Amino acid sequence: MIEYKNTIGLYIQKKRTRTNDFSIISNDCWGSEVYHYLDLKFASPFVGLFVMAPCYIKLLKDFESNLYSTLQFINVSKYEQLNENRLKNNNFYPIGLLNDDIEIHFLHYKSNEDALVKWKRRLARVNKNKLFIKFDCGKDLCTYEHIKEFEQLPFENKICLSPEKNKEFKSIVYIKNWDSDGALMFPKTMKYFDVIGWVNNREIKNNFLYKIFSKIFLNKIIHSINEKN
Numbered sequence: 001m002i003e004y005k006n007t008i009g010l011y012i013q014k015k016r017t018r019t020n021d022f023s024i025i026s027n028d029c030w031g032s033e034v035y036h037y038l039d040l041k042f043a044s045p046f047v048g049l050f051v052m053a054p055c056y057i058k059l060l061k062d063f064e065s066n067l068y069s070t071l072q073f074i075n076v077s078k079y080e081q082l083n084e085n086r087l088k089n090n091n092f093y094p095i096g097l098l099n100d101d102i103e104i105h106f107l108h109y110k111s112n113e114d115a116l117v118k119w120k121r122r123l124a125r126v127n128k129n130k131l132f133i134k135f136d137c138g139k140d141l142c143t144y145e146h147i148k149e150f151e152q153l154p155f156e157n158k159i160c161l162s163p164e165k166n167k168e169f170k171s172i173v174y175i176k177n178w179d180s181d182g183a184l185m186f187p188k189t190m191k192y193f194d195v196i197g198w199v200n201n202r203e204i205k206n207n208f209l210y211k212i213f214s215k216i217f218l219n220k221i222i223h224s225i226n227e228k229n
Contacts, residue, residue, distance in 0.1 A: 001029075002183055004037055009217025014038055016196045022130040025063075027056040028182030029108075030134055030161070034195060037186065045122040048108035049115075050182065052079055053142035055102045056135065057149050067126070069099045071119055073112045077103055079141070132199060133158040137172070139180045147172075157202045161189060173204065190218060 004010055023044045024031035032047040034040075051059065059066045074095050077083050082105065086092050094115040096104035106115040133155045137147045150160055151169045160171045163178035173193045179185050189195065194210045197203065206214075 001036055002033060002187065007217065009213070010037075012213070012217065013196055016200070018200045019130065021127050022132055022199045023126045023128075024132045024134060025060075026134040026182065027051045027053070027136055027140065028185075030136065030182040030186050030189070033183050033186035034199075041125070042122050043125040043127060045119045045126070047118070047122060049104055049106045050140070051102075051104055052082075053135075053137070053140045053146045055104075056140075057146050059098065059102050060133065060153055060155070061149070063155075064128075066098050066102055067123070071104070071116060072097045072100075073116075074103075077105070079103070130199075131155060131157065135160045135171075136182065136185065137161070138163040138178055157198070159193070159198070159204055161185060171204070187218075190214065 017038055020038075020040050021043055024034055024046070025044060026032070026046045028050045029048065031044060032042065035042050035044075035047075074097050077086075077095055091107075094106040094109050094112045096106060096115060096119070098104065104119075109115040109118070133153070135150050135158070136142075137150070137160050147160060147162075147166075147169060150158070151171055158171050159173050160169065161175050161178070162172045163175060165174045166172045173189070175185065175188055175192055177188050177191075179188060186195075191214055192206070193204065194206050197205065197207070197210060
């Protein structure tokens, strides 16, 4: 979680936000940073966790059925590289399972009980009429086919953050200084994409006024990002 300064820029961003009950579905911590940045209650269970690209696309393809299925827990992931990372870092965080096949990696949770309680609480807040779907195609075993499948999903409001330029898919937003860390990606994203404008108007664009705003205020909004930036 990133700490943000209480600046004029942040004040303007909060004043610009015309809705506070939108639900961001995200494959990493990017979505939770939006709520944190705007001081809003989490209206999504996708907080402090990540989902590998194959599982995430599968989740979205039958979204409501998968999302509201019973969350169970397993000890070992089907992704061997994640098992190796958990062992290497001695971080045996909870791994949830939806519909017996879709893994939810609760990276920032200490126990299955903690993950389950918060998942259920935030799941109850999901606003199915104001869904905003975010995907990052630069990691987590994402392939061209996953990006193509994401583009074809019937959600009205979706974006795909990418470390590479791609004019083939409308949902892709190119991030020049891309980072694999979802939390760090949020402030980077704001340089290239008007997140507040997206949840307000459901449009992916940066207008002239926002470009001016970002140049004047954006760097002052971030208190600490990490030396990766």
